[in-house]
Amino acid sequence: MSLDIGRDARVTIGAASAGPRAWLAMKGFEVKGWCPDAWRPMQAGDGLLVRVRPPLGQLTRAEVLGLCEATKTYGRGRIEITARANLQVRGVGEGAWRDLVAALLALGLVDPDPAREAKRNVLVVPDWCDGDDSHRIATALLAQLDALPSVPGKVGFAIDAGVAPMLGEASADFRVERDSDGGLLVRADGRETGMALEPRDAADALVALARWFVESGGIGSGRMAHHLAPLPAWAQGGSRPAPARAPLWPGAHALGAIYGTAFGTIEADTLAAALADADAVRFTPWRQLLLEGAAARARDGLIDDAASPMLRVEACPGAPDCPQASVATRPLATALATRMTGTLHVSGCAKGCACRRSTDIVLTGRDGRFDIAFAARAGAPPRHEGVTPATLLARLGAA
Template sequence: MSGFQVRGWCPDAWRPMAAGDGLLVRVKPRLARLTRSQVLGLCDAALTLGNGLIDLTSRGNLQIRGVTEARWLPLVERLIALDLVDADPAREKRRNLLVAPDWQAGDDTHRIAGDLLAALDTLPDLPGKMGVVVDAGPVPLLADAPGDFRIERGVEGPLLLRAAGRANGAPVAAGDAADALVRLAHWFIDTGGTAAGRMARHVAPLPDWASDRIAPAAPANPIAPGPHPLGASLGVPFGQVDARVLADACAAWAAGVRITPWRSLLVEGAGLREAAFITDPTDPLLRTDACVGAPACPQASVETRALARQLAPLVSGRLHVSGCAKGCALAQAADVVATGRDGRFDLAFDARAGASSTHAGLSPDALLTLFGTD
């Protein structure tokens, strides 16, 4: 297995991460939503101060790619002016909040997420990869999304506060949910959770008031591309879109755009007319994960996405094409995984990136031949 570097933090606007194509500057839209003017402003910033590519992340965030060090602070200033980044780096760091994107104004998800944003200054300094999930709709949508503290619906209907790694949660009232989550975050720090790094690895018993006694409701499927009560869900191949394409499409859209953790946009009031996006819920690219690959990532030795497009129609299950053994695009196992190593691919089945391979050292052509191409 090729070596790779594991980072113990996630980038944000004030702490960008270096990639092969420049700095990655992460943008965390409040309540996962951007207004039409914010989308257009973000696209213009990505084109003038980055390389024009925008990523959608599994935490419902955006990343502007290809930013030089000289353009980083001007970009941050633009994002602050758009109200997409907090001017206080400490507050921006705390704003690791994943919200179910189908919220309606005034519902539990909307109100609790707003309460948490208002209470950011009371949160302790948590390890860099920790995050909060607010998924308080009638049925959970974000059961598979990463998060250390979760507010979600219980099996009998009440709201729950649940700690990652625990199967059940404690009931909370909607008006108390944000305060209870802040209290649990302080308990995590006070009981030595920083050393564990994540809630799921923290072995201290939960306090009695937060004990896990009620099961969460069964989750619904993620929002698929197609019509939606809010407008339309549009898939974004590999979670990356050209800012010109997004700006052109947004010019015809209505008031707002929600960012989902499923590499898709939930567009308020839009129809299914956007050729640059996925509108077919059976499109094989929806079950295909591929990182940015070489040369954009310095840890990758192979190109990934062109190959993934060729392989996707040939694979019946989940496909993962990874530029290296780190497996950034998909943390869990896939039915088929091709992992880049020294310019070639190792192929495995029902495995994660970097697992022991069934076929090793394959060229892209050899890999395609195994799946029946000429």
């Protein structure tokens, strides 16, 4: 794919052949690995950012209404859905943080023990059903939080035991997946194969794998995919995950109705209103809502059109909400969405918070301008450097 960006952009040829790490280091980027939660909020440009982890990715109607009220009282009345199906309350004042945590504790959405809360990094395939393998394994793992070691905040689990894997592009270090013969496997991220096992053994195997990760120096590696130590014999196996199935997408679903959100952001009032005819809601790593038991119909503030160009576009908050950004991201992404085909990621900096996968075009902010790469992740060696938003919009015909 190519993009005519005009004569004021410098075309970089040599840098495109350098590796991403070398290019990032050359540009002086520091990609931090810290991950916030409710007990450890992150300071953002618009106040504290507080992350909430819905158990199994699901909240009841009462929990949603309580969270929405707390968001309006202590934040900016807006909720973000992350790429691991967690929720973020932004714009929380330092004086309001304790009251917000107290409200979340009262709702049962935060573990009273900060160490246990930090371990609740479990992503579950969002179309799980009561009593199926995904539901039982995730429940068993969450019941063993005390047995898990402390790991870096980004290290987490994916319970993906539907008829075929769906979470392959989601960030996770230890995965439970289905193989082509209908069996289950536990796989360490970065390894192509995993260990076949019975569903009843999966949670114990995940705990053991996390312990091995720590004991073998994995914390120094940061993530499982970067940890090159040979797996212990008991964790080795030749089972391969089955070919991936398609992710969920807006429209009617056997469990209810699925809706997209622009950049994963939803107003608290919109979310509360969406629950009027739903018993519960599930959040997906594609930043959607699955309204359980609800009919598929148009709803204000939510994307019900499966062909909406906004579903092909990712953008982090950018400037001024994030102090690491030197560029505004979402207005540009919105303007470009209808002017192009394919997938687009507009990232405020090389960290690429909004999207870890490769997109057809990725714009990475740097020093008030954008670097452009194709079929790449944020921060990849660019094909074009230092392009202004005005140039991008002009070349793509937007006003």
